[in-house]
Amino acid sequence: MVVKPKNQRLVLLLLAVVAVLGAVLLAMSAMRDQASFFYAPADVARKGLPLDRAVRIGGMVRQGSIRRHADGVTIDFVVGDDTPATIPVLYTGITPDLFQENSGVVAEGRFRPDGTFVASEILAKHDENYMPPQLGERGLHKTESLE
Amino acid sequence: MIAEGGLAALWLAAALSLLQLFLGAAALRPGGETLLRIVRPVAVAQGVLAAVAFLALIWLFLRTDLSVELVAANSHSAKPWLYKFAGAWGNHEGSMLLWITILAVAGAAVALLERRLRQDTLIATLAAQAAIGLGFYVFLLFASNPFTRLSPTPVEGNGLNPLLQDPGLAFHPPTLYFGYVGISIAFSFAVGALVTRDVGPAFARAMRPWVLAAWIFLTLGITAGSYWAYYELGWGGWWFWDPVENASLMPWLAATALLHSVTVLATRDGLRAWTVMLAVVAFSMSMIGTFLVRSGILTSVHAFAVDPQRGAFILVLLLFYIGGALALFGLRIGTVKEGSRFDFVSREGALVVNNLLLSAILGIVFVGTLYPLAVEAVTGEKLSVGPPYFNSAAGPIALLLVTVMGMGALLRWRRDDLGALVRRIAVPILICAAALLLVVLLAPGIGVLPLLGLTLAAGVGAASLAPLWKRNLRRTPLFIWGMVVAHFGIAVSLAGMASESAFTRETLVAAQPGQVMNVGPWSVRFAGVEPVAGPNWTAIEARLTARRGGGGSFELRPQARMFSSPPTPTSEAAIATVWNGQLYVAIGEPDEQGRWQLRLWWKPWVTLIWLGGGLVALGGLLALIGRLRREHRIPARTEEAIA
Numbered sequence: 001m002v003v004k005p006k007n008q009r010l011v012l013l014l015l016a017v018v019a020v021l022g023a024v025l026l027a028m029s030a031m032r033d034q035a036s037f038f039y040a041p042a043d044v045a046r047k048g049l050p051l052d053r054a055v056r057i058g059g060m061v062r063q064g065s066i067r068r069h070a071d072g073v074t075i076d077f078v079v080g081d082d083t084p085a086t087i088p089v090l091y092t093g094i095t096p097d098l099f100q101e102n103s104g105v106v107a108e109g110r111f112r113p114d115g116t117f118v119a120s121e122i123l124a125k126h127d128e129n130y131m132p133p134q135l136g137e138r139g140l141h142k143t144e145s146l147e
Numbered sequence: 148m149i150a151e152g153g154l155a156a157l158w159l160a161a162a163l164s165l166l167q168l169f170l171g172a173a174a175l176r177p178g179g180e181t182l183l184r185i186v187r188p189v190a191v192a193q194g195v196l197a198a199v200a201f202l203a204l205i206w207l208f209l210r211t212d213l214s215v216e217l218v219a220a221n222s223h224s225a226k227p228w229l230y231k232f233a234g235a236w237g238n239h240e241g242s243m244l245l246w247i248t249i250l251a252v253a254g255a256a257v258a259l260l261e262r263r264l265r266q267d268t269l270i271a272t273l274a275a276q277a278a279i280g281l282g283f284y285v286f287l288l289f290a291s292n293p294f295t296r297l298s299p300t301p302v303e304g305n306g307l308n309p310l311l312q313d314p315g316l317a318f319h320p321p322t323l324y325f326g327y328v329g330i331s332i333a334f335s336f337a338v339g340a341l342v343t344r345d346v347g348p349a350f351a352r353a354m355r356p357w358v359l360a361a362w363i364f365l366t367l368g369i370t371a372g373s374y375w376a377y378y379e380l381g382w383g384g385w386w387f388w389d390p391v392e393n394a395s396l397m398p399w400l401a402a403t404a405l406l407h408s409v410t411v412l413a414t415r416d417g418l419r420a421w422t423v424m425l426a427v428v429a430f431s432m433s434m435i436g437t438f439l440v441r442s443g444i445l446t447s448v449h450a451f452a453v454d455p456q457r458g459a460f461i462l463v464l465l466l467f468y469i470g471g472a473l474a475l476f477g478l479r480i481g482t483v484k485e486g487s488r489f490d491f492v493s494r495e496g497a498l499v500v501n502n503l504l505l506s507a508i509l510g511i512v513f514v515g516t517l518y519p520l521a522v523e524a525v526t527g528e529k530l531s532v533g534p535p536y537f538n539s540a541a542g543p544i545a546l547l548l549v550t551v552m553g554m555g556a557l558l559r560w561r562r563d564d565l566g567a568l569v570r571r572i573a574v575p576i577l578i579c580a581a582a583l584l585l586v587v588l589l590a591p592g593i594g595v596l597p598l599l600g601l602t603l604a605a606g607v608g609a610a611s612l613a614p615l616w617k618r619n620l621r622r623t624p625l626f627i628w629g630m631v632v633a634h635f636g637i638a639v640s641l642a643g644m645a646s647e648s649a650f651t652r653e654t655l656v657a658a659q660p661g662q663v664m665n666v667g668p669w670s671v672r673f674a675g676v677e678p679v680a681g682p683n684w685t686a687i688e689a690r691l692t693a694r695r696g697g698g699g700s701f702e703l704r705p706q707a708r709m710f711s712s713p714p715t716p717t718s719e720a721a722i723a724t725v726w727n728g729q730l731y732v733a734i735g736e737p738d739e740q741g742r743w744q745l746r747l748w749w750k751p752w753v754t755l756i757w758l759g760g761g762l763v764a765l766g767g768l769l770a771l772i773g774r775l776r777r778e779h780r781i782p783a784r785t786e787e788a789i790a
Contacts (some may be wrong), residue, residue, distance in 0.1 A: 010486045014214040016421070016503060020447070023544070025506035027514040030540040031532065037530030054530055070743045072657020093655055093744050094735030099705075106532070120569075 007009040041085035051112045057087055057117055066101055079105060079117075091119040153203030160251060161284035163189055164277040171274025175342070177266060183270060187258040190273050194282070195254025201235075201248040204293055208235040212710040213304055216297040217241065223306035223712050225683045233317040234346075235306045239441060239457070240293035242320065246437065247283045254577050255278065257332060257357070264336075264353040265345050272332075272339030279331055279644035282464045290295035290460050302343075306712035315375035319368060326365025326776055327433045330402055333653070334430030337423045338472055340446075341479040346419045352778065354426070356771055358409055361400045363767040368451060369649075370760030378404055378720055383480065383731055383748045385647070385756055386535040388648050393516040394436030397509055401429035404505040407498045415560055417495055421502070426628075429470045432509075438465050439516070469703040490562040496736040497555030505549040506666035509541045542596060549603055549641060552634055553610035593649050597615025600645030608638035625773025640759025650734040657742035666750030669695050669730055671703070676734075676743060684710045686719070689734045689743060693723055705734040705771030729753050 039050065039057045057079060065078035074092045089107055099122060101104060107119035174182040174734035195579045204217075208231050221238040230237075236245045254276040258351035261269055282456045287293070336354045342348045372395065372500060373448045377385045405425040442458030449789045475663065489495040515532045586598055593601075614627060652667035661677035673691040686706040693701045705721040723730040728751035735744025 003727075009485050012418075012421070012499060014219075015499070016506065018297065019507045020510050021502040023510035024514055025508075026540050027511045027536075030511075033517060035538075037533050038672045048467050054535060056533060068738060072738050072740070073744050094718075094733060094744050097718055 003121040009097070030106070039087075041079060041081045041087045043085055044085070045085040045110075045113075048082075049115060051111055053114060054108065054110055054120075056106055056108050056123075057119075058104070059087065059100070061101050061103060061105050062086065063101050077101075079107075087117050088115065089117045089119055091102070091122055098124055149206055149210075150296060151201050151214070152202045153207070154292070156200040156203065157284070157288060159289060160193050160200065160514045160675035161281065163196065164251070164280040167193060167277035167757060168281060169276050171179060171270050171277065174270050175480040183266060184775045186270050186273055190258035190277070193260075193277070194251040194253075197248045197531055200246055202243055204244055204689070205232060205235045205445055207294075208232065208241075211212055211304065213302075214296055214298070216295045217293050217406075219297050219301050219304045219309055220310075222304045222354055222684070224303065224322070224434040225712070226307060226312070227318060227682050230307055230312045233320075234311075234407055236320050236412065237311045237316055238288070240291045242324075243283070243287055244289050244293050245252060245321065245324055246328055247280060247287055249324050250276070250283065250331055252278050253329055253332050257335075257642040261353065263338075264350065265343065267342045268336075268339045268345040268350065268410040270339075271342040272335045275342075276331065279302065279335070279468060283469065285462050286457075286466065290457050298448050303712075306683075306710075308713075309443070309708070309710035309715045309717050310379060312681060312683075312710070313375065313379055315379065317373055319371045321505055322371060324350075324362050326363075326368050326402075327363050327398060327436065329357070329361025330430045331362060332361065333402075333405060333426040334472065337426035338475060341423060341475050341483075344411075344479065345483050346423055346483045348413050348416045351409050351422065351765050355406075355409050356775055356778075358402065358406055358426075359771040359774070361766055362399075362729045363764050363771065365395070365399045365402055366760060366764040366767060369399055370757050370764070376756045378561025378722060383651075383653075383733075383746075383750070385719075385753070388515075388534045390516050391440050393512050394439045397516070398429055398432040398436055400505050400512070401425060401432045404502045404509075405429050407505075411495050411498050412486065414732050415487055415489065415495055416501075418499070419486045420485050421478050422481070423480075424504070427469070427635055429511075431465075431472075432513075434461075434465045434468065434518075438759040445686040450670070469660045485549060487563070492558070492565055492568070493563050494555065494558045494560045497551060497558050500551050501548065501555060504544055504551065508541050508544050508548070511544070512537065515540070538596075546596075546603060547598055549607050549637060552637065553603075553607035556611065556614050556630060556634060571613065575606045575610035575613065578609045579603070582606065585621065590649065590681075597649035600641055604638045604642035604645060607641070608635055611635045611638055625776065627773075629766045629768070629770025633763045633767060634762075636759045636762025636766055639755050639762055640757075643752050643759060644756025645759075647750050647756065650751045651748055651753075654747045657738060658745050659740075659742050664745070666730070666747040667751070669693050669728075669747075669749055671732070671747060673743070674747060676737075679706070681708075683712060684708045687734070689721075689732075689745065691721070692707075695731055701730070703730070703732045705732045707736075709733050726753060727751055766776070771777035 003125070012107045037055055039047075039055055041057075041059050044057075059079035061079045062078040062080050066075055069074050071092075074090070074093070075095065076088060078086050078088055080086045091107065091109075106123040107117065108121045108123065109117055109119035111117050153388075167186060170182050170186050170189060173179045178575070186671070207215050207218050208222055211218060211222055211224045211226075211230065211231060213224075216240060217240050221241075222234050226234065234241075236242045254273060257269075257276065258273055264272065293499040302738045333354060336350070336357065352420060373385050376387070377383070393788060404421065406420045408418045408425055408558045412422045438461045442461050459492065515536050519532050552574055553575060554568060579602055583598070586593060586601050594699075611631055614631055615623060618627075654666040656662070656664055656666055657674045658664060660673060663670055663672045665671070671691050671693045674692065676687050676689050679686050679688045686708040688704050688706045691705075693703055701723040703723055705720040706719040708717045710717065710720055718733055720731055720733045722732075722770075731748040731750060733746045735746065737743050
């Protein structure tokens with residue numbers, strides 16, 4: 001690369017700006033795909049099913065909805081929020097220590113066309129007061145710390 | 148009295164930091180030279196007092212003095228002593244006290260040890276360090292006092308979050324903090340050099356060991372945190388792109404860039420303004436990390452406080468320091484002369500590319516971590532940015548960066564020839580091709596990213612050793628060894644990551660006692676469960692025996708624990724480590740038929756991830772020792788050291 005020595009500082013500066021701007025643009029475009037990474041039941045009702053990608057859902061596990069399947073490792077349950085909307089969830093795996101009915105849950109996975117969410121992972125809560133930040137302000141649960 | 152003594156030490160340290168700031172400012176004025184000799188002892192005394200306050204807090208925790216609010220809220224008399232000790236920083240106030248203690252001790256270390264820096268720049272540096280300290284002392288004393296008494300004294304404390312009750316707590320936070328806060332030295336150096344217009348190679352040589360030291364701790368802290376999350380959370384993952392992880396990654400990225408640009412400045416007197424800027428950015432990232440983690444903006448095991456007043460306080464401090472440094476930078480950067488020039492194909496050129504790519508990754512992580520918070524603050528809309536974003540945006544750039552790393556170390560300073568470079572990396576390229584062929588043949592159907600990762604790891608591993616080629620190994624300077632080991636560590640870590648993501652095997656079953664399961668090459672027999680008890684928990688422990696081929700057997704005992712105070716269930720995974728990977732077992736719940744959920748992973752070469760991290764830190768240590776030894780031999784500046 002031939003750069004006039006006189007302009008080297010300018011070229012370096014421009015390169016730096018281009019690199020950082022490029023990174024931010026790349027980030028923004030990747031973000032656009034991700035913008036709706038998190039779905040609460042009400043969002044699914046409003047925006048429709050995101051069938052083309054992996055997403056996260058979150059809400060409250062409905063009372064009495066956890067059912068264990070015969071294989072011993074699969075469960076299904078219903079996630080709701082403060083609207084009438086609900087999401088049926090299917091999960092194969094070990095549930096986190098604090099996974100229980102009437103408590104917050106965040107799951108990662110994909111929707112099936114029939115509306116069932118097949119979770120690949122249920123994110124653990126770190127303590128009994130933990131609430132996904134996305135739900136904290138919806139009046140479902142008080143977000144508090146360990147103190 | 149211990150609490151009062153600690154509090155008094157803290158107030159005195161705060162007062163000394165104010166004094167240090169004023170003395171420093173006065174000493175820089177014409178005629179203020181006589182004040183020079185006082186600034187150093189003041190900085191040392193401030194460090195000692197902060198350390199005394201911190202030791203007082205540890206003492207209170209060890210004694211479980213429940214008349215202190217912080218101890219009552221976060222400790223318990225039945226806790227093992229290690230967690231009483233480490234629990235001193237397992238809470239908001241204690242961790243902030245640790246933060247400020249490291250800041251003050253680092254300042255004292257600069258005052259005691261730094262001999263190469265120009266005298267006035269050193270004074271300005273210590274003043275800048277005092278200015279940072281002052282803000283955080285005020286924060287601690289007025290918004291997060293760790294020594295507040297509680298009346299009446301409760302009978303028993305609340306206990307420590309069981310997830311934190313792990314030997315990792317004794318190691319991970321202090322190490323990470325040493326790195327986080329150690330970067331403040333680089334920041335203060337940069338501010339000091341801007342104030343006294345001293346940005347040049349001598350300044351860079353003086354700053355480099357401090358940057359290296361902080362960076363070593365940061366590397367170790369992140370590596371330890373990753374391994375802790377891996378075995379404690381029981382999800383089998385080692386990096387989650389969680390905002391608190393990103394909060395530690397961002398300063399590391401900036402510090403890594405700084406480490407390389409400061410070398411250009413020290414060796415070739417290039418990249419002056421850029422290096423100063425990076426020092427400011429690196430510590431800004433540390434403070435942003437502190438803000439993210441400690442303000443309660445994020446809900447996580449790291450967020451101890453949700454008091455909005457505290458978050459706002461840290462935010463104001465952060466804006467003040469970053470804004471101030473940037474304003475100084477803007478005012479003074481015109482006076483920083485352009486450094487020497489170089490060809491694009493040269494060691495400098497490669498280091499510039501390294502810096503640009505690291506900055507790009509930093510930008511991506513920064514946007515992904517903070518953009519959702521900003522959007523939420525402005526519009527109230529909730530965004531959640533997850534691993535797919537970070538992997539797809541930062542992954543390719545990271546692979547490119549590793550490639551450049553392999554070539555850069557083989558380039559000469561100032562100017563080099565592309566043809567010569569190609570000849571030098573011919574062998575690594577061949578190794579790359581061989582690895583590609585081997586992986587495709589042995590593991591057909593492997594994903595693109597892991598394939599690239601493994602191939603690159605082989606080539607870059609070879610290329611990073613190449614600087615030793617045809618050298619007399621005995622006479623190779625230690626800092627060259629440091630670079631080689633650190634770069635090789637990156638390749639090792641990359642191989643571990645690629646291997647983990649490509650070859651992990653998982654089995655999930657509800658098993659009856661006596662049942663035999665298979666995962667990867669292992670056959671694992673589940674004998675049954677037994678109740679066990681620890682000092683402050685009870686648990687169900689599964690007994691498993693793992694066997695591979697005709698080899699010996701391993702006992703695995705994963706537990707489902709129930710802690711008594713506070714009552715919390717946790718899962719303790721069991722891990723068997725063999726030379727080529729780890730077998731990882733977690734226990735779930737029982738069902739009515741007497742079956743237990745068991746999740747087993749075979750993760751080939753996963754240990755390389757952390758081994759690589761350790762090598763990177765070791766490389767840093769070798770470079771640090773090598774640099775210090777060499778600097779020692781070059782006579783220090785002629786100015787008389789004052790203290």
